[in-house]
Amino acid sequence: MQILDQQQTNYKPPSKPPRSQNISKYFQLMKFSSNHYEIKFLKNLQLQLYSITFAKELPQEQQNELIIYATGSSQFIRKNGINRFWISGYNLWTFEYVEKSFQVPGCKQLQNINLIIKHAKTYNLTQNLDQIPPESLKQAMNAILSQIYQERNLKQIFRKGQFFDKDKIEKINDVQILQGFTSVLQIGQTSPLLLIDFKTKIFNKQTVLQFIKDNKKSKNPIDLQQFFENKTFMTIYSKRMYRIKSIDLKSNPTFKMESSNITYEQYYYQRYKIKLSDLTQPLLVHEDRKTKQIIRLIPELLYMIELTNTQKNNFKVMSNIKQQTTLDPLERSSKIDNERALLDKYFTNHSISLSNNSVTPAYKIIKPTLFPEANIKQTDGACFNLRGKLIEQSNINNWILIHYNEEQQIANLFTQEFIKSTKELGNQINAPKKIVMNNLDPAQWSQTLLNNFNTNGKPQIVISILDRHEDSKLYFELKRFLISGQGVLHQNVSIQTVDSKKFSKIAQQIVKQVHSKIGKQLWNIQKITEVSDKIMIIGIDVYHKTLINNKSCVGFNAQFGQQSDKHFTKTLIVEKGKELNKGVGQLLNQSLQQYQKSNKYYPDTIIIFRDGVGNSQIDDLIEIELKSMKSVIQQTYNIKLPQFAYILVNKRISDKFFSPNNENNGMIFPERITSKEFDFFLIAQQVNQGTPIPTHYTVIENTTNWNEDTFWRFTYFQCFNYRNWSGPVKIPACLQNAHTVAYRVGEVIQSDAHAALESLLYFL
Structure with a gap:
């Protein structure tokens, strides 16, 4: 158990470099609205943090159940002087101070084990906001938001911070489309911000048991052991998510539970008053990641959640889903504005104010010239048609x-x-x-x-x-x-x-x-004069859902030169949980040797784009992956080291930006909603339906002499280098290649490609 009283990482990214004096030559300054709103604390608020521990050691699942029980037993907490509180994880947050620790009685189902609540720290939200660790502030705000959404009868389902309205559900056969919101605290350049986004979730209410029965009747039944490995399902009774390790075909609900004298059938009837209809069904095995505790689950009591292939291949179902889930920017912006106004009313009770101003500066990048110019015809946005002779x-x-x-x-x-x-x-x-x-x-x-x-x-x-x-x-x-x-x-x-x-x-x-x-160019992009052409650009990404038991596939793609004249691509099959791997240092070494063999010299600049890493993993990334790569560079170059930048890339974000005329591609957002260090948002791709999702770039290492805006242009230009799309893709081409090869090898090939193909884009 951990009290979130510190930042998740001790790492401090490099500061932003200066901008070019002639920035207007390549950029047009614009104003967008976003889904980020300033938060202000209106009076001298003292936020109190309490730790939650247990009087006796308990398995992880029972700890979670006991905390849920305690949340509903607020009379015991109020009795000890805390009238309004929010529980998040093993922390209790409140504006009320109680010096002495106290206990909350447990329940019969959980052996009457008490919770111990003890004061840990006081934060002054108005005077010393900068001194509060961001993760602590985020957790406190999440706790407040959870209570507000609970009062509004919205339920937190699937991912933390996402709340759905049970009264707004569209039903298409077994498929349900839930509507709701995510609201998350972010730390902006000058103040905390609340990000608000409208969410839809496609939810398959077919039970896992029904899926197993349908598969048995199918002409082409799939391998259930392979199918269930690492799939996630939701329990009908507690709405909790479980990742499955395997299917136990030898057990059924009449078997006794682990460390218990009652059967699964008896347990679910006694605990939830659920009578199972099929006592011959197999059991699914879940292993807790931290404790390694094994829990067996009943297929009849699990929702599939994800769509089956049969549902995905149903044109009518998929058309209805698309219609319900695709919002144009105006619709989305309107829903977000209404939610902001509603949250502001609730925040007033907590002496918190939510601004209605979300104006955010944007810089539109002038598109790169593409060659051969005579054969390239521009279409909508930044996409193009290539007609006539190719450049090679x-x-x-x-x-x-x-x-x-x-x-x-x-x-x-x-x-x-x-x-x-x-x-x-x-x-x-x-x-x-x-x-x-x-x-x-x-x-x-x-x-x-x-x-x-x-x-x-x-x-x-x-x-x-x-x-x-x-x-x-x-x-x-x-x-x-x-x-x-x-x-x-x-x-x-x-x-x-x-x-x-x-x-x-x-x-x-x-x-x-x-x-x-076969290794030939379709087109070339314009080179940036501030960037050396003796450059190597690397993308690294991970594919987790491999068909190989308990493995992940790391994709590595190195491009030589700004125009990606040549390539080096390799993959690593690694154990799950070992995706941050010293092996990428060896891949870097191999790509450097291949570059030298091709050009007769080593690159003088190395830029690495890394996807698939969360903020909580940055320390491990630096210690394991980045350290091994820098060691390879040191050994290869000896005295004069190359210019080097390492950039984390995050595509799975809820940040949104809205323009008055729906102009979106080629937009950089480097102010207000970014951190105080070196990061920026980029919308590179052209989006004609729905609202574009930007990509967030965080520079965690930088020894280049580039200006800040050179990073922007370079990143955007590299999105035009992907050879399987006539236009900019969402992320730089090297990263898209790394993503594609990780998927191809992990899902299909399941072993390293032949050495003869390492210099070719065999995976497109």
Whole structure:
């Protein structure tokens, strides 16, 4: 148990560098409104922090239940002099001071074990706000907000800080769409801010037991052991979330519980008055991350939460969901404004004021010039069409097309359109070597290709025509065989895509994808004069939901030069919880050697974008990952070190920005809502539906001589370097590549790619 009386990290990021004197040359200053509102404490408020401990050691789940019970037993706390309070975790917050510790009696179901409440610290919210650790202030505000939402009958479900209205639920069969809000305290440049955002949550109320039964009846049943591993479900009775470790097919509700003489069936009837309908159902196993305690759960009493593949493939259901969850900026802004006004009324009772002013400065970045200029036609926002010759030509003179014999007509249509589109883009291409298979047996497809390679040598690329979902086993095996086993590029084209009326247009996109995979450029971005072209730009991201038992996949992509002329891509398969890994230091070393081999010198600038790391992990990141990378740099360069910056990237945020004319892409937000150190928000992507979600960048290491605005431009320009989209993507291309390769390897290939492919974008 920990009292949140300190910051989660001791790390202090570098200060912001100065801005350019000619900043108006590249930026236009604008004003947006945001969903951040200043908080003011109106009188001399003394915020009191109390710790909550237990008179006897208890398992984690029972500790949580006892705290919930204590929250509802407010008469015992009031009896000891605290009339208004908020409990968050193992902390109790109030504006009332009680010197002596006291106990709150437990309940019969939890062995009558008492809670001990003891004063820990006093904070003055009006005089010494800067001296309060941000995490402590956030937890106190979260506690106050929890009580306000409870008074309004909104329930906290799924993630902490998200509250949903049970009276505003849209129902589509088993799918429910919940509406609500998230309200979170943030520390701005000059004052604390309350972030308010409207939230919707898609919730599948189908039980896990029903899913198991449906799967048993299915023509293509899935492996339940593999499916349930690391999936999260919600209990019907307590609305708590549990991550599942495995399914126990040998146990059922008639078995006795761990460390107990009663069965699961008896326990749920005695504790919750729930009578189970199926006593033969298997049990799901949850392991507590901290205590390693095992808890077995009943599928009948768990909601699925996430949509099943059947639901996702239901066009009507998905159309209704999209209609209910996509808000245009004006609608979202209006809902947020109304919520702010309502919260302000409640805050008055606590001597807290919530400003209605959310004006935030924004800097619109002038878009980079793209080459070849004559062949690039700008469309909406910053997106573009690439017509005519590509900036670098390719010669596809040795390729294989493999397909099932029933798809002969589809294969002929594909070949015709693919060759035609290739030539229209200025490339050369020969007819393919066609391989027609009489079955869909993965082993036979692999052996047939291997025989061909042994006879004719390996081709530039193998293109298959498959339904990725219907023939998923064959698709997965083909990827593994080619990418990991043989070091041969692979492109799959779905049967439905070729059979589409729009295939003549789609064919050109497939050509561009193949062109990029074989190592050729589609376009180039304008270089920034303040940035050396002897630069290496690295993206690192993690994919957690791998099909490999208890593993995560770390993706690493290094781009050489501002225009990403060459690449080095590698992955690490690591144990869950070991995603911060010294192994990335070795990946950096390999990328440096590859850079030197390609250019005859080492880069003089290294910029790293790192996704997938929370604020609470920064100390570990610096100690484990960053330290190992800096050690590699020190050993490689000896005397003159390169300029270096390490930037944390966070996409999963609720910050929103609204412009009067819905202009959104290429916007930087570096003031008011950022911290006092070096961070900024960027909306790089063009959004035509809904409200764009910005990306938050925090610079945690910087030895460059760049100005602050050079970081902004550089980050935005790199969003144009992703070769699978004609326009800026949400994050720099190296990071998008790292994300994509981590997914491809973790989900599909499940082993390292062949060394022959490390310099190619084989994962696109």
